[in-house]
Amino acid sequence: MIDNLVLGFESALTPENLLWCFIGVVLGTVIGILPGLGSATGVAILIPVTLTLSPLTALIMLAGIYHGAQFGATITAILIATPGEASSVISTLDGYQMARRGRAGPALAISALGAFVAAMVSLVVLVAVAPFFAEVALEFGPPEMLAIMVLGLATIVVFSGRNLLLGCAMGLFGILVGCVGVDTGSGVARYTFGEVDLYGGVPFVEVMIGLFAIGELLHQLRQGSAEPIRARFRDLLLTREDLRRAAAPTARGTVVGFLLGCLPGAGTTLASFMAYGAEKRFSKNRRQLGKGAIEGVVAPDAATNAASNANFIPTLVLGVPGGATTAVLLGAFLVYGIQPGPQLFDTQPALVWGLLVSFFIGNVLLLALNLPLAPVFAQLLRLRYEILYPLIIVTSLIGAYTVKNSLFSVFVTLVFGLVGYAMKRLSLPVAPLVLGLVIGPLFEKSLTQSSALAGDAGVASLILGSTTAIVVLLAAVLLVAGPVLGRAIRGRTAGARDDDATGGAEAAVPTAPRTTANDEGSATDRAEPGDSDSR
Template sequence: MDTLTLVIEGFQTAVSPENLLFCLLGVMLGTVIGMMPGLGSATGVAILLPATVALEPVTALIMLAGIYYGCQYGATISAVLIATPGDPASVVTMFDGYPMAQAGKAAKALAAAAIASFIAGTISIVLLMAAAPAFLTIALQFGAPEMTSLILLGMLSVAGFTAKNPFKGLSMGALGLAIATVGIDSQSGVGRFTFDQIELFGGFGFIEIVIGLFAIAEVMRQVGRGGARPIKTRFRDMKLTRQEFAETAKPAIRQGFLGFFIGALPGAGATLAAFFGYETERRLSKRPERFGRGEISGVAGPEGANNAATNGAFVPTLTLGIPGSGTTAILLGAFLIFGLRPGPLLMVEQPDLAWGLMASFWIGNLFLLALNLPLAPAFASILRIPYKYLFPVIVMLALLGAFAIENRMWGVWIACAFGLLGYLMNRYGFPPAPLILGLVLGPEMESQLSRSLSISWGDPMIFLARPISAVLLALGFVLLLAPTVTRVIRSRVRWRAGENVPVGR
C-alpha cells in the first residue's frame, strides 16, 4: 500500500469514537499534570500507564501519547504565568513568556504558544508520516562524535544570551557543566564532589534547580522591588494582531522542521530542540535585543521546536525501537506491555496501530488548540490576584514540587539555595539560561565524549575526521566569535561615522 492509503486508514482508526474520547482525555489530563511543577511528561505517562492496561493497545497508546504532548503545553502555562516550568523543555519558553505576562500579555503569550505548537506539530507530523525512513537514514549518521559536536554547538551558542558581555553567558554555561558533574560518574562509578554526603550521590536535581533559579528568585526579586501590583489583564488581550500572528507563525514553521530533526536524534530530546529554536529565532530576528524582555517570537520559536521534537522523538521509537527521549522510553515499555515490539516490522505487521497512532498526534494537537485558545484569558486572569496572595501560593507550589520529586526536604533546601543564587545572578546581570543549558547537556555531553574517545582509542582528531562533526564544530566556532566580531564591526562603523561628521556641526 502507498503512504496516502496508509495515512487515510490511520485517520480512520484514530477517529473512532473510543479513540477520540481517550485522546481528548489524555490531552486534558496531560495539560493538568504539566501545570504542576516537578512532574512533567515522563512522570505523567508513568503515573497513568497502569490505568491503560485494560484498554485496546491502540487506544491505550493514543491516550498515553495525548498525555505526553498535553504535558508539554501544560508546562508552558505554569512557565508563562508563575515562572515555574512544569517540564524542562518549557524553561526556554519562560524566557520571553514570563516577561510578556508581567507586561499584561499573558493571554497573548499562551495563545502564541498554542498556535505555534499546532503549526509546528502539524509540520512535524507530516514529516513523520512522509519522510520517517529518510530522516532515519540521516539520524543514523549521528554517532557519538557527531552528537558530542552537536551538544558543543548548543553550549557555544550561550555567548549570544548576553550580547553586551559574552563572558557572562559562557561563565554561566561553564557553571552549569560543573554542577552537572556532581554525583556518581556514570562511566567509572566514582563519586565526584559528593563530600561523602549521600544526598549528593545522585547529583543536584534539575527540577529543584529550575524552581529555585526562576520561581523562588522571581518572588524574591518582586518582593525586593516592593509595591508590586496585580497585573492588569483583559479578555480581549488574547486576540493577536496580524503582525503578532505573523511573528508567531513564521518561527513555528521554521521550528517545525528544525525541532523534528533534532527530536529524531536518539537522546537529543525536546529541551535541546527548544534551546536551538530560541537561539535560531534570536539570531534571525531584526530585534534580537528584545529577546528575554517579552518578544513573541521568543515564545513561538522554542514552543514550536518543543512540540515538533516531541513528534520527532517517535521516529527512532517506532522505526528502530530506540527511545528518542525519556518519555518515549516509558512509551516503549507500554508497547512491550501490550505485546508489541517497535522496530522496522511494526509498520508492516501492525499498520493500523502505527499509522493510527501517528494520525492521533494531529488530532490531539487540534484538541489542545481548541481547548487552550479559549481558555488562555481564563488562565491569564490568575495574574489579577493581588501579589500578597499570589506570591505565597507560588512559593508553596514551587517548594511542594521540589519536595515531591524525592519526598524529602533535601529538594526544598536545594531549591531555596538556588533561589538565592538566582536572585544574585539577576541583580548582577548574569543570565540563568546558559546555566540551565549546561546542566541539561552536561551529562549527555560527557557520555558521548567518553564514547567518542573510546571509539578512537583516545584520539581527539576523530571530531575533525568525521565530516558532520567537523561542520558542527566549525559552526560552534563561528557562534563563539560572532558576538565579538559584531561588536568590533559596529564600533568601527560608529568611529568612521563620527570621523566623517563635518567640524562645527
C-alpha cells in the same frame, strides 16, 4: 502513503479512541501545570491504568498526555515563572515578562498557536519521511553527538548578552553543577560530599523551580507588594502584529526542533534552547528578547512540539528513545507486547499509523481547548499578590517534593531559590547557567563514549573521520566567531564611510585666500560678520 493514512484514520477515529485521546490531553495539560511532575512521570504513573485497554487505545491516551503536558508546562512558566517541564524553562524568559506587562493572554495564545502549527508541520514531515530520517539519525554516533553538544555549548555566547565573559562564567558554573554525581566513565562519585541523594546528580527540575519560581518570588517581595495586573479583555487577545511577528520564529523553531528531535536521546529541552538561540541570532527584534518579546515565546514552544513529534522517529523506527518521555513510552510498547523497530511499520501498520494520526487529533483538541482558555488562564494574574505568592510557594514546594517524594528535593529547590534571587540582585544571566546544566552531562557522556571508541588514536581522529561532525563543529565556530567578525566588518565599513565623508567635506570647503599685511583690513572685515553671527 495515502493508503497508510486512510488505515490510520480508520483505526484512530473510533469513539473509544477519541474519548481516551481527549482524556489524555486534558490529563496531560493538568500534569504539565503541576511543577515537578512532567510528562515522563505522568506517563509512567498512568501506564497501569491503561492495561485494560487495547494497545492502540492505551498508546493514544499516553501520547495525548505527552503532548498535553508540553502546553500545560508553558502555562505556569508564563504566568508564575514556574516551568512545569525542562523544555518550558526558556519560555519563562520572555513569557513571564509579557505577563508582567499585562500580555499574558497573547503569550499563552501565541504559544498554543505556534505549538499547533509546529506540530502539524512536523507531523506531516514525520509521516512522509520517517524512514529516511531514521536512517540519517542512525548515522549519528558518539562523535557526531559530541559535535552537536559543542554546538549547544557555543550558544552560551548567544545567551550571554553584552557581557560575554560573565555569560561564559555562568555557563561554566552550570557545567560544574552538572558534574555532580557519578562519573559516567569511571563510576566514581564526585562532588557528592557523601550525600547519597546526589549520586544521581543535582535534580534538574528542582533547580529550575528554585531559580525561576522561588528566585523571582523573593525578588518581587524585596521590591514590595505590587498591584495586580489589570489588563483589559481586549489586551488579552492576539493582534495582527502579534501574528506577523510570530510567523518567522514559528518556522525557524519548527525546523530546529524537528531536526534535533530526530536524534536519539536529544529530547526536547535542547531543541527549545537552540531555537531561542536562533532567534537571538536571526530575529529582527532580537534586542527585545528577554524583555517580553513574542518571538522568545513562540520559537521555543514551536521547537518543543516539533521535537516531541520527531522523537517518535528513532523510537518507532529504531527502537531507540528520542527523549525521557519516549523512553517511558518505549517501555509501554514492551508492556503491551510490541517490539518497536524497523519491522514495526510492516508487521503492525494499523497500530503505527493509527498512533501517528492520533497525534493530529490530539493537537487539534489541545488547540480547541487551550486557545479560547488563554484569556481565562490570564485572569490568574488579577489575584492580589498576598494571595498569589503563597499559592506559588506551596505549588512549587509540593511540585519539588513529588519528583522523588523526598525532602531533599525541597531543600535543593530552596537553595537554588536563594541562588536565583542573588543572581537577579547582581544582574547575572540565568540562561547560560541553565544551558550549561542541560548540556554539560550530555557533553560528558558523548565525550566518554567517543574516547572509548577512539582508543589510543584520540577523539580528534574520530571527529576528523566524520564529515557530519566537522560540519557541525564549523557551525559552532561560526556561531562564536560570527559576532566578532560582524562587528569588525561593520567597524571597518563605518570607518571607511567616515573617511569618505571627511574627505568630501574637506574638498567642499573652499581654501581661504592667503592674506598679506596689506590685506589685513579686508580680511578682518570679512571675518567680522562670522564673529557677529557666532556671538
